[in-house]
Amino acid sequence: MDITALDFQQARIKQVLFKSRLRSVLYGVREADPTLFSPSENPLSQWLHTIVKPKYGSYPEVREMERAIQNMLDAGQKLVKQYQRGQIEEARTGLDQVDVYAAQVERLLQTLERTTTNAAA
Template structure:
């Protein structure tokens, strides 16, 4: 099965969903789900593992995307810990770092997509 433009659009949606869920935790709308920060249970990480890696795992962008996702998840988890310790403003300010990782993932997804689709 080849990866299509639709697959990449869905991956981008999964990333936005992660950021939205993280933001809702940091603004007190929902409780933090530890699974949100595990690569194997994160929707974008699952997409990478099940759709991309089996066929395209040798592409260097795939490894870079995986690292960037893990960095984004680690940063998000750190922000939740800050929030839980009462460092509300600091945790919310840290969303900028998550956006940096998200932009890196977006750039890598685009590069990978141009090479495949």
């Protein structure tokens, strides 16, 4: 089964959802859920492992995306720990680093989308 444009769009939504949940924690709207930072529980990581890796696991973009997602999760978890220690402004400022990883994931998604579309054609 080929990965469709809809699959990629859903992956992008999963990433936005992660960032939104993280932001909600850092702005006191919700409590930190430990599963938010677990690769096995993260919807974007799950998508990568169940949809992408079985067919395109040998692509370098897939391995890079896996690392970028893990970096994004680790950075988010670090920010929540800062927030919980009372370093609220520092934690909120650190969202910029999460955005850097998110941008990296987006670039890799675009590359992979182009590559898989060309491979399927």
